[in-house]
Amino acid sequence: MTETGTRYLPVSITFKRPEWRQAMHWYKNNPYFYYPYIFASPFVTGMNKTRDVDFPEAEWITADSGGFQISKLGKKVSCLDVLEWQVTKIKANVAFTVDVPAYAYQSETDNLKYYPEKDFNKYMEVSNANAWTAASKLEEYKNEGYKTQLWAVIQGGNYTDMMKWYNHLTKTYGEFPGYTFPMWSSFNPAPQQDWLSQLRFAKEIGTNFHFLGKCEPLLVAVFAKMSHKFKKFYTYDTSSAAMGLMMGKFHDPYFLSSLSYTKKNVEDQVKFDMQGHPPCDCPVCTKHTNYEMINNYYPLLLHNVYVRKRWNDYVNVLTQDDECFDDLVNKLLRMQPVYQKNKEIYKEGINNLIYEETKKSGGIEAFF
Ligand SMILES: [Zn+2]
Numbered sequence: 001m002t003e004t005g006t007r008y009l010p011v012s013i014t015f016k017r018p019e020w021r022q023a024m025h026w027y028k029n030n031p032y033f034y035y036p037y038i039f040a041s042p043f044v045t046g047m048n049k050t051r052d053v054d055f056p057e058a059e060w061i062t063a064d065s066g067g068f069q070i071s072k073l074g075k076k077v078s079c080l081d082v083l084e085w086q087v088t089k090i091k092a093n094v095a096f097t098v099d100v101p102a103y104a105y106q107s108e109t110d111n112l113k114y115y116p117e118k119d120f121n122k123y124m125e126v127s128n129a130n131a132w133t134a135a136s137k138l139e140e141y142k143n144e145g146y147k148t149q150l151w152a153v154i155q156g157g158n159y160t161d162m163m164k165w166y167n168h169l170t171k172t173y174g175e176f177p178g179y180t181f182p183m184w185s186s187f188n189p190a191p192q193q194d195w196l197s198q199l200r201f202a203k204e205i206g207t208n209f210h211f212l213g214k215c216e217p218l219l220v221a222v223f224a225k226m227s228h229k230f231k232k233f234y235t236y237d238t239s240s241a242a243m244g245l246m247m248g249k250f251h252d253p254y255f256l257s258s259l260s261y262t263k264k265n266v267e268d269q270v271k272f273d274m275q276g277h278p279p280c281d282c283p284v285c286t287k288h289t290n291y292e293m294i295n296n297y298y299p300l301l302l303h304n305v306y307v308r309k310r311w312n313d314y315v316n317v318l319t320q321d322d323e324c325f326d327d328l329v330n331k332l333l334r335m336q337p338v339y340q341k342n343k344e345i346y347k348e349g350i351n352n353l354i355y356e357e358t359k360k361s362g363g364i365e366a367f368f
Contacts, residue, residue, distance in 0.1 A: 006223040006234040008215065008303045008312040009039035009062055012055075027058045027199045031303050033283045035309055039237035040090055042066040042082055043075065051091040062210060062235060063092035067099040067127070067153065079130040080137055087141045087148045094181050094210070094235075097131035099123075099153040120161065127153060128169045151178035151210065158184075158197040159204075167204065178207055183214035183236075195219065198347040202351060203230065205271055211236040217255055217331040218339070220312060225319040238308070250294065252278035253309040256335060282306045318355060325354075 004345035010026065018269060026035040036059035040049070043066045063086040070077055086095035102115040102123045114243045115123065128332050131152045152169055158163035162181065170176075179202075184195050195214070202209050203226065211223060215238045279284075280360040284303045285293060293299055329350055333343040 003233050004156050004227050004231050005281060005316045006227045006236065006312065007060075008035060008211075008220070008222065008308050009037050009060075009235050009237045010035070010308070011039045011237055012045045012049075013042060026302060026305050027055055029057070031287070032299075033306060035305065036060060038062070039064065040092065042085055043069040043076070045090075047077075047081075047085045047089070050089045055090075058255075061090055061092045062094045062095065062237070063090050063148075064212075064237075065096040065098040066154070068101055070098065071101050071103075076292060079134050082148075083134045083137055083141075087146045091146070092148050093151050094151055094178065096210070097127070097134050097150060097152045099127040099130070099155060102155070119266055120156070123155065124165050124168055127155065127212060130163075131169060131176075135176070149177045151180050152176040154179050154181045154201075156181070156198075156201075158194065159201045162201040163204075166201075175207070178209060179205065180210040180212055182212040183212070183219065196346070196353065199226065199353055202226070204324070207233070208233045210234070213238060215308065216336070217311060218329070221315045221325070221328055221351075222350060222353070223310075223334065225316040225325050228320050231352055249304070250300060251307045252280075253282065253285070253303075253307055255307045255331075263308070280307075282310070 004169060013058075027038055028034065034057075038056060038058050038061045040061050041064040049055070051058065064085070065079070065082050066075070066077070069075055070082075078208065079224070082098050083095065086092045122187075131150075135150055138148070141148070154162050154165050156165055156170070157202055164177070169332060181198060184198055199222065209236065211219070215236050220236070223234050223236060226232070239288070274362060280303065282303055284299045284306060288296075288299050291302065318328060329347065333339045333346055339346050
């Protein structure tokens, strides 16, 4: 089965209060809605969680590897421990290899975004060694009947670095069935390290991808267009539905801007109530007042998940038409302050990404 399109994966999070835990389950039939896709992360979801007990109704689980937390928080977990959880406990559809973050080797700076080349090389070698170890172990799990696909992490803020990493990885092992990488931010002041450059890499490799940690409206539209154009399957996650609720963010019901308030700040609460928000007809808001929405974590989170899901569905349909896509890109570039200054550059970059021929055609068939 071949599937194209882009799919949003909300990060599974755990709350201690039982009533929140119950209502947070967008992947179970609940009073609000059912959305059967999950992004599970070992140190967020919890390595004690299993698919059969905790996510029995999930249709799709992508399991992150937690490389960042293993290094940063000094977790005593090996890449094989993580694989065991991903494959045998959570029974992930897709699991990611454990990468070792660049800062683990950075002596001069702790800024993740600017890695010296020698650090990048070490970072790449150790991460790829983990990927090969896991890939070889996965063969044993496959023989036991487990069906998880292992996708490799690729790092780098631009096309050149990512291609270097990819070549190092695949020269020894061969292709993985998919890859994932953390999206660079458009807020990054270094113009050579940019999501446009990263997406050129994804286009050229021409297989299935997961985009880590970023899903502003424009990016989701571009993912959707690329997936249809190149007939690939893309997923992306964000912790910001959860972060949104921790930081008191209520997403614009149509996900075109970001409305926010600070729960602790009474003035903000009043402002929120005075201004209201665009009427939201989602299955959560229609059951609650504004006051209830901003004072209860779970409806807020579910609203945020729902509007992202709705945006995802919308762009998957709309971007199949070139004219609609171009029109949407123009609108989003105008509406989002971060692109105001450089909208022509982004417009051209996106056009090149979507409409220019690639050097390497084909790629691997989608496996679904
Ligand atoms: Zn709503």
